[in-house]
Amino acid sequence: MPIERLGSLSWRCALVALGLLLAGAAGAAQPALLVGTAWYPEQWPQSRWPKDLALMQAAHLDVVRVGEFAWSTMEPREGEYDFAWLDRAIAAAARHHIYVVIGTPTAAPPAWLTSKYPDTLRVAEDGTRAEHGNRQQFSFSSPRYRELARQLVTRLAVRYGHNPDVIGWQIDNELGPPSFDAETRRQFHAWLQRKYGNIASLNRHWTTAYWSQTYDSFDEVPMHSQDENPGLLLDFRHFVTDTWTSYVANQVTALRAYADPRQFITTNTTYWGNQFDQHILSRELDMAAWDEYVPDGHFVWLDQAVQQDLVRGYKNRDFWVMETQPAFVNWWPVNRALPPYAMRELAWQAVGHGANAVLYWQWRSALNGQEQYHGTLLGADGTPVPAYGVVREIAAQMARAAAAIAGTSPRSAVAMLQSYDSRWAIDFQRQQADFRVVKEFDAFYAPLERYAQSVDVISPDTPLTGYRLVVAPALNVLTAAEARHLADYVRAGGHLVLGPRSGMKDAYDALWPQRQPGPLTSLLGGRVEQYYALDSPVPLAGVLGSGQASIWAEALSVRDPAAKVLMRYGQSGQSSDGNGWLDGKPAVISRAVGKGSITYIGAWLDPALMQNVMDDSLRAAHVTPLVAGVSANVEVCERVGAGKRVWILINHGDSTHTIRLPSPAAPLLAGDDTARTASVTLAPHSIHVLEAPLQ
Ligand code: GLA
Numbered sequence: 001m002p003i004e005r006l007g008s009l010s011w012r013c014a015l016v017a018l019g020l021l022l023a024g025a026a027g028a029a030q031p032a033l034l035v036g037t038a039w040y041p042e043q044w045p046q047s048r049w050p051k052d053l054a055l056m057q058a059a060h061l062d063v064v065r066v067g068e069f070a071w072s073t074m075e076p077r078e079g080e081y082d083f084a085w086l087d088r089a090i091a092a093a094a095r096h097h098i099y100v101v102i103g104t105p106t107a108a109p110p111a112w113l114t115s116k117y118p119d120t121l122r123v124a125e126d127g128t129r130a131e132h133g134n135r136q137q138f139s140f141s142s143p144r145y146r147e148l149a150r151q152l153v154t155r156l157a158v159r160y161g162h163n164p165d166v167i168g169w170q171i172d173n174e175l176g177p178p179s180f181d182a183e184t185r186r187q188f189h190a191w192l193q194r195k196y197g198n199i200a201s202l203n204r205h206w207t208t209a210y211w212s213q214t215y216d217s218f219d220e221v222p223m224h225s226q227d228e229n230p231g232l233l234l235d236f237r238h239f240v241t242d243t244w245t246s247y248v249a250n251q252v253t254a255l256r257a258y259a260d261p262r263q264f265i266t267t268n269t270t271y272w273g274n275q276f277d278q279h280i281l282s283r284e285l286d287m288a289a290w291d292e293y294v295p296d297g298h299f300v301w302l303d304q305a306v307q308q309d310l311v312r313g314y315k316n317r318d319f320w321v322m323e324t325q326p327a328f329v330n331w332w333p334v335n336r337a338l339p340p341y342a343m344r345e346l347a348w349q350a351v352g353h354g355a356n357a358v359l360y361w362q363w364r365s366a367l368n369g370q371e372q373y374h375g376t377l378l379g380a381d382g383t384p385v386p387a388y389g390v391v392r393e394i395a396a397q398m399a400r401a402a403a404a405i406a407g408t409s410p411r412s413a414v415a416m417l418q419s420y421d422s423r424w425a426i427d428f429q430r431q432q433a434d435f436r437v438v439k440e441f442d443a444f445y446a447p448l449e450r451y452a453q454s455v456d457v458i459s460p461d462t463p464l465t466g467y468r469l470v471v472a473p474a475l476n477v478l479t480a481a482e483a484r485h486l487a488d489y490v491r492a493g494g495h496l497v498l499g500p501r502s503g504m505k506d507a508y509d510a511l512w513p514q515r516q517p518g519p520l521t522s523l524l525g526g527r528v529e530q531y532y533a534l535d536s537p538v539p540l541a542g543v544l545g546s547g548q549a550s551i552w553a554e555a556l557s558v559r560d561p562a563a564k565v566l567m568r569y570g571q572s573g574q575s576s577d578g579n580g581w582l583d584g585k586p587a588v589i590s591r592a593v594g595k596g597s598i599t600y601i602g603a604w605l606d607p608a609l610m611q612n613v614m615d616d617s618l619r620a621a622h623v624t625p626l627v628a629g630v631s632a633n634v635e636v637c638e639r640v641g642a643g644k645r646v647w648i649l650i651n652h653g654d655s656t657h658t659i660r661l662p663s664p665a666a667p668l669l670a671g672d673d674t675a676r677t678a679s680v681t682l683a684p685h686s687i688h689v690l691e692a693p694l695q
Contacts, residue, residue, distance in 0.1 A: 030099060030167060032406035034357040035347075035395035036063030037377060038323060041089040042073040043366045049089065051382065052363065053096040059377070059388060060395035064093055065322065065359055067156075068103025068173045069135065072110035075152055083159055094165040101322075102156060102166055104251055106149045107173035108135040113148060120145040123181035125225060134370075139179035141187050141243050146250045153254040161259030168264035170322060171251045174291065175267060176275050178240045180223060189218040191239045205508040206231030226428070233428050234421060234477075234509040241276040241420075248284045268322035269314075271307055272438050274427075277420040278314045279459040288314035291323035291361070292350065297336030299346055301635055301652045306445045306457065308353030310418060313457040318354045318409050321347075323361035326387035330373040337375070340390045341685035345650050347394045348687045351401075352637025352648035354410045358398075360391055397689075401668045404691040407642030412456040413468045413623045414448055416441070419460050421477035425509050426501060432533035434551050435501075437474055440604060444473040444499060447607075447614035453626040453636040464489040469621035471614075473499035475517075479507040483519035490523060493595035495621040497614075498524075500552050500602050501531070516554070517600060524598050525560025525591040531602075532579055540587045540603060542567030544616050547609030554602030555585035563591040566599070567613075588613065631657045634682060640694065647690045651682035658682070665690035 037056065041049055056064070066089060067074070075081050090100050111132050114121055120142045122130045130137035138145045160166045178184070196202040199215050206229050208214045213229055215221055222228070225236055252265055259265075264286040269278060271293060282288055290311045294304065311319050324346065327337040338346065347358045364378040365371065377388040423437045448471060449455050456467070460482045464470055470489060475482075475498060483503070490496050503517025512518035516528035532555070537548035544566055558565055566589065569582035590599040597620060605613060626647075627636045633653025639646045647665060651657060664676035668689045680688050 031062055031399065031402040032356060033351060033398050033402040034062040034099070035391070035398050036061050036065065036098075036357065036359040038068075038359060038362040039064040039066055040069070040362065040366065041066060042070045042085065044364075046085070046088060048382070049092050052378075053092055053098060055378065055384065055388075056098055056363070057096040059392035060399050061098060061391075062395075063099045063101060063167070063357060063359065064363075065101040065103055065170060066090075067105055068170060069105055069108040071105035071108055071113075071152065074105060074156075075110065078112060078116070081152075081155055083155070087159075090160070090163060090165050099167045100165050101168045101170055102160060103170040104149070104153050104156065104172060106138070106153075106171075106251070109138050109145070109148075114138075117144055117148075119181075119183070120148070121181075122177065122179040123184075124177075125180050127180070129181075135173075136177060139181050139184060140175070140247050141179060141181075141184040143183070146247065150250055150254050153251045154257070157255045157258035161255070161263065166263060168266065168287075169255055169259065170289065171248050171265065171267040171285075173268060174270050174273075175244050175247070175281075176270070176273070178225070178243070178275070184243070185223050187243065188223050188236070188239050189221060191242065192221060192235065193218045195235070205510060207510060230425065230428050230505075230509040234424060237276070237420070237424050241280050244276045245281045245284060248281060252284050266320065266322070269311070272310070274420060274423055279420070282314040285315070287317070287319060288312070289320040289322040292321050292346070293323075293325050293329055294338055294342070294346065295329050295332035296334065297328060297338050297342075299338055299342035299652075301345065301349060301650070302446045302449060303442060304346060304349060305353060305449055305635065306442055306455075308350055308355065309455055309457040312354040312410065313418065313459070313462075316456070316458060316462065318356050320357040320359070321350045321355045322357075322359055324350075324358060326360045326375040326377050326385075326391060328375040330371055330375075335373070340386075343387070343390050344394055344687060345652055345685065347398075348648055348650055348689070349635060349637070351398070351405065352410070352635070352639070352650070354639070356405070358394075360387075397669050397687075401646070401689045404644065404646050404668055404689070405639060408639035408644065408646050409641055410454050410638065411640050412452070412454040413621075414452045414454070414618070415456045415458050415462070415464065415467045415470045416445060416448065417460045417470065417472040417475060418457050419472075419475055419477060421507075421509075422475050425476045425505050426474060428509075431531075432551050435533075435604075440499065441473050443604065443607065443610055444471055444614065447611040448618070450611075450632060451615060451618050451625060452623050453630075454638060461485060464494060465492075467494065468623050469495045469497070469617055471497045471499070471617070472502060475499070475502040477505045477507065477509060478503040478512075478518055478520065480519055487520065487523050490593045490596040490598050495597050495599075495617060497599045497601065497617050500554055500604060502600070520598065523591070523593065524589070524600055525563030526556055526558040526586070526589045526600065528554045528600075528602060529557050529585070530555050530581065532581060534579060537606075538569055538579060538582055538603075540567050540569045540605075540609075542588065544588070545609055545612040547606045547612075549587065549603030549605060551604040553579070553582055553587065553604070555582050556587065556589050556600060556602045558586060558589055560591060563589050565589050566616075569603075627659060627661060630659050633657075634659065643694050645692045645694055647688075647692070649680060649682060649688040649690070651684060651686050654684045656681060656683050661690065661692070663692050663695060665692035
């Protein structure tokens, strides 16, 4: 259909939409908490759909995501579109009171496209061009691919942008691998030119006199993602971020031109994904969404909780779990099934941390295709497998709690700073192979979350007003602007804790010409004298207890009388256990700044000591738990808003615990949501959801 006809079409669609809206096609108002699944109607005869949808309805599912790999069905030949099947699928879902999220199908281009336009194919770093037969085989920078995507997405927007049963859009699917083709290289050079203006500036920031890397023009700059000048590597990541962001913006613009504002636009991201800066890309979106998997089937609640908080931090607001596993996946060495109780805990934990929807991937496996072994809700025979029953139970309970959840979100007094630049900079040069940034982040997160029961994970440039404590585990790249931002926070009475490797690099991944923490050295009143990679633990002790440092240790010094040494290495006469350089040197120092403080922790601490040190910081910052006296295996989540508090209490352990709530609350799942109680007994692996008025 020619593009010029789209305008008049949108009018027609608006009228149709108005009619549907009045008719309330999917029934009642959209619940605040949804459970759903990824449904691929294009893989099945239409005669089967009513059966599928009836089974979904019987499992209390509210939403299906459709279409995200269906380009060859939507546009079987170039310019020939077929949406009739999708019209019918959406209408059929609505008859079962099931809402629809449409995935734009650009993660899987059709064979006609890649055959006719091989220039759209992604090229790997080793120069190999992708072939058809898998997915994500397109180049993210290809103007032609973007144009083809824009045409298709525009048609989807025109057709479904006012459809009352379509509640949102997912752009593409798990954006990820960049391309190293000639067009991408050309764009990288243009990007560098825009950033630096002239080549001398690039040479200066990258210190290219090193190893004769000096460039005479931007065209000479190579394009690599590893084993290169750290300045180039960081800029490449920034370029990749900007390229994926404009890739997404291309589709957002097409959708927004025709879609109702009530339809959200998101994309689904992978766990701890770090191909690009999610904070930047998320600015294009209305909402963050992620795909939560526990591929080895062993659910460790803190490991998952941190990721929920990470995703909430992409936009500092509630999000969706767009995919999660019905028991097991198919892409791990041993695809162990999550036990049924872990499926329940996982789903409620997500809600506790701010998810407003949980969707299971997938409904029923295609009879052929690469993912035949993945967990599903229906078997190949089209009848429920055991996971269906667990999901039905989860969905029934979520339906009970949905009204209470409406208008609520998690709130935190503690923030952790997550910086992609820092993560990348350390990964480029680990110095100690075991220095895994995510693992170190988790080591800080666990004691904070256990005590405070709510932690925001945010980017370093997020406004910090309102946080009592801000912790940056390894803020390796600390730009001058970020340093000012953090110093302002401390001077205004905030408590800042920096972890090892912080404040070493500037915005260009160049070393600061002063010791760590670079531009925060004078505020700290101390500095890092030297850093050391450790291959065996080193003892340390002080007013916060004693324990061991492993993997990484920095010898600090105090240069201002107001700065205090809280821990030292090898303090207890065990200097022979140290590395010879650290003996007796400060490991943790802190300086009060007005009502605020700045603390630097120079070592990767053992878990018990980390708990002590974080407890001390939490106390100093006057952070209190949401619910006091809770055992380590009980997770407390709180969502607040609309004049109420909702507590989600999850016992992840094998013994029973009784906890007292700060105020009486009405249990929502037990079948009686009127009787208030202030005492809750949690059987092993049980979940309680309670609502109390906000006092
Ligand atoms: C990802 C993808 C899905 C599916 C699942 C399997 O999350 O988005 O299409 O492949 O993995 O776990």
